[in-house]
Amino acid sequence: MTILDAVKSIETALPDAFERAYEFRGDITVVVNPAHIVEVCRYCRDTDGLHFDMCSGVTAIDYYPDEPRFALVYHLYSMRHNMSLELKVYLAGDEPVVDSVTGVYPSANWFEREAYDMFGIHFNNHPDLRRILMPDDWEGHPLRKDYPLGYETVQFSFNFDEVNKHKPYAKE
Amino acid sequence: MTRLEDSQWQGDLEQIKGLVTERALRGETMVLNMGPQHPSTHGVLRLLLELDGEEIVSCAPDIGYLHTGIEKNMEAKRYEQAITMTDRTDYLNNMGNNLVFCLAMEKLFDLDVPPRAQYLRVLLAELQRINSHLVWLGTHALDLGALSMMLYCFRERERILDIFEMLSGQRMMTTYIRPGGVWRDTVPEFEPAVRDFLSYFPARIDEYERILTENPLWRDRTQGIGFISAEDAIRYGCSGPTLRGSGVNWDIRKAIPYSSYEDFEFDVPLGQHGDVYDRYMVRIEEMRQSVRIIQQAIDRLPDGPFRSNNRKYVPPPRSVLGHSMEAVIHHFKLWTEGFRPPKGEVYVRVESPRGELGCYLVSDGGPRPWRVHFRTPSFMHLSVLPHLTKGHLIADVVGIIGSIDIVLGDCDR
Numbered sequence: 351m352t353i354l355d356a357v358k359s360i361e362t363a364l365p366d367a368f369e370r371a372y373e374f375r376g377d378i379t380v381v382v383n384p385a386h387i388v389e390v391c392r393y394c395r396d397t398d399g400l401h402f403d404m405c406s407g408v409t410a411i412d413y414y415p416d417e418p419r420f421a422l423v424y425h426l427y428s429m430r431h432n433m434s435l436e437l438k439v440y441l442a443g444d445e446p447v448v449d450s451v452t453g454v455y456p457s458a459n460w461f462e463r464e465a466y467d468m469f470g471i472h473f474n475n476h477p478d479l480r481r482i483l484m485p486d487d488w489e490g491h492p493l494r495k496d497y498p499l500g501y502e503t504v505q506f507s508f509n510f511d512e513v514n515k516h517k518p519y520a521k522e
Numbered sequence: 523m524t525r526l527e528d529s530q531w532q533g534d535l536e537q538i539k540g541l542v543t544e545r546a547l548r549g550e551t552m553v554l555n556m557g558p559q560h561p562s563t564h565g566v567l568r569l570l571l572e573l574d575g576e577e578i579v580s581c582a583p584d585i586g587y588l589h590t591g592i593e594k595n596m597e598a599k600r601y602e603q604a605i606t607m608t609d610r611t612d613y614l615n616n617m618g619n620n621l622v623f624c625l626a627m628e629k630l631f632d633l634d635v636p637p638r639a640q641y642l643r644v645l646l647a648e649l650q651r652i653n654s655h656l657v658w659l660g661t662h663a664l665d666l667g668a669l670s671m672m673l674y675c676f677r678e679r680e681r682i683l684d685i686f687e688m689l690s691g692q693r694m695m696t697t698y699i700r701p702g703g704v705w706r707d708t709v710p711e712f713e714p715a716v717r718d719f720l721s722y723f724p725a726r727i728d729e730y731e732r733i734l735t736e737n738p739l740w741r742d743r744t745q746g747i748g749f750i751s752a753e754d755a756i757r758y759g760c761s762g763p764t765l766r767g768s769g770v771n772w773d774i775r776k777a778i779p780y781s782s783y784e785d786f787e788f789d790v791p792l793g794q795h796g797d798v799y800d801r802y803m804v805r806i807e808e809m810r811q812s813v814r815i816i817q818q819a820i821d822r823l824p825d826g827p828f829r830s831n832n833r834k835y836v837p838p839p840r841s842v843l844g845h846s847m848e849a850v851i852h853h854f855k856l857w858t859e860g861f862r863p864p865k866g867e868v869y870v871r872v873e874s875p876r877g878e879l880g881c882y883l884v885s886d887g888g889p890r891p892w893r894v895h896f897r898t899p900s901f902m903h904l905s906v907l908p909h910l911t912k913g914h915l916i917a918d919v920v921g922i923i924g925s926i927d928i929v930l931g932d933c934d935r
Contacts, residue, residue, distance in 0.1 A: 374866045374867065374868065375629050375630065375632065375866065375868050376629075377867070377868055377869055379867070403756050403757070404756050404757075404759060405759060406759060406761075406871065406878060406880055406897055407759070407880055407882075407895075407897035407902075409882045409893075409895040409897070410895075411867075411884055411892075411893045412893070423867070423869075423882065425869055425880065425882070425897065429756060429770070429772055432777050432778070434778075434869075434871075436869060455757070455759075456757050456758050456759075457757065457758050457759025457902060457905070459905055460901060460902070460904075460905040461897075464901075468593075478540060478541075481586075482585065482586060483585065483586035483589040483934055483935075484586060484589065485586070492591060492594055493593060493594055493893075499594060499595070499597075499598050
């Protein structure tokens with residue numbers, strides 16, 4: 351079965367979930383309705399001929415200020431048929447919620463935590479949804495486009511006092 | 523009461539609920555913090571270990587101590603500037619990180635790469651693999667008590683770094699691989715240096731094996747430890763030597779060849795049991811295969827240009843700036859505003875020394891990448907650590923961490 355047959359098979363088996371598919375530079379992406387993502391993943395993993403047994407990773411994207419604002423891309427790979435497929439869901443709003451696929455692909459666990467930490471995307475039924483890279487008490491989600499890229503003034507001997515005044519650490 | 527009240531957990535139990543089992547909350551098992559400043563965690567990794575005697579009941583890795591916001595930074599830089607950030611993610615695989623980002627860019631731009639550059643890339647990626655495996659072997663053996671390995675491995679690694687310095691002027695942060703090829707052509711001393719290394723290195727691998735492979739102490743510490751089955755390894759997203767140690771024949775260089783890997787002859791070493799020892803054997807054998815690939819690459823290194831001639835993406839050489847107006851225009855455009863690739867999203871995966879290194883690159887048509895995501899093998903393998911360590915002794919944890927070959931810079935980005 352080729353990758354195009356696989357896409358066709360998803361389209362016929364799950365018409366509610368399938369939205370569209372496109373190809374760019376040889377990468378096949380299937381856009382999926384976010385309400386059905388777990389169902390589609392399970393279908394991709396368990397169906398003979400598809401057998402996408404490995405989820406390489408999950409990437410979150412912020413298209414701010416466009417709407418729908420967020421997207422999640424699941425990179426699936428089939429060991430048996432040596433083919434890869436990207437599943438993509440678009441999530442609207444500033445506080446997006448989507449079902450976790452950890453039950454189907456355990457490898458998605460930490461990637462979903464990363465998406466939660468960096469983008470503030472909530473995952474239903476995730477076993478352990480905590481921040482992963484940023485400290486637990488961090489405010490905001492750094493990889494969002496409306497989160498500014500911070501910087502620190504370079505400290506030289508002549509501006510030491512001025513720079514030190516703005517340092518966040520507690521002063522006696 | 524024999525237990526000292528002072529040794530009890532004084533903090534809020536809510537904080538560790540969900541990370542440890544109910545038994546720990548009742549005080550039956552001991553919760554122990556390991557790291558982040560621990561010599562055998564290969565960087566700044568923190569583990570929350572729950573112990574029943576010496577046996578591990580559960581393990582919760584805590585990462586992010588080396589998070590430097592590289593992905594966010596790359597969004598603020600032009601494509602060519604962003605390559606310098608990739609060196610700094612996995613500091614043992616600089617060439618490989620350059621390579622995956624450049625491959626993603628080339629796929630996005632539809633840019634050609636001349637054969638000489640492709641062969642050079644393969645050669646350097648394999649040298650980098652040996653370099654990374656040497657550091658892995660040195661530190662892994664050091665963790666398990668074979669102190670001398672560290673000195674031997676770093677001795678050989680120095681020669682590889684010398685070759686990198688020869689080519690790029692830098693030992694580690696090379697940024698040598700650029701979109702459309704490599705930064706500059708090789709220098710005359712390069713080929714003899716590589717040939718010298720090739721004639722010298724295979725005997726050294728035998729030497730390492732003489733120290734470790736049949737060593738009863740080494741076998742005791744590694745065989746039957748950190749087991750993962752082939753099905754679980756795939757389910758949990760393992761790749762590279764960690765996956766192949768479990769006997770799954772999947773090497774991206776063979777399965778989805780990139781950068782002309784299909785031209786080279788090499789074998790993919792496989793383990794059987796999926797334990798620490800098999801992962802060790804796979805990596806040792808991989809070094810020999812890398813030597814084979816480098817030998818073929820240096821013998822068949824084609825002549826010709828080392829970088830693409832597509833002036834929309836590749837700056838013209840300095841020499842033509844003096845007499846070509848068009849070259850001056852291209853030069854000016856590329857260095858003032860950069861290039862504007864087509865809109866689109868691509869995913870590229872390469873076989874890094876640790877496993878599948880993926881790069882997802884999103885372009886909005888502007889001169890800066892809209893989003894760059896690195897799917898890094900260390901991140902993935904650390905998430906498997908609780909599964910690998912369960913039921914083993916606390917002394918085996920350092921061996922298991924060593925065997926999945928993590929680099930925290932790669933993990934936290």
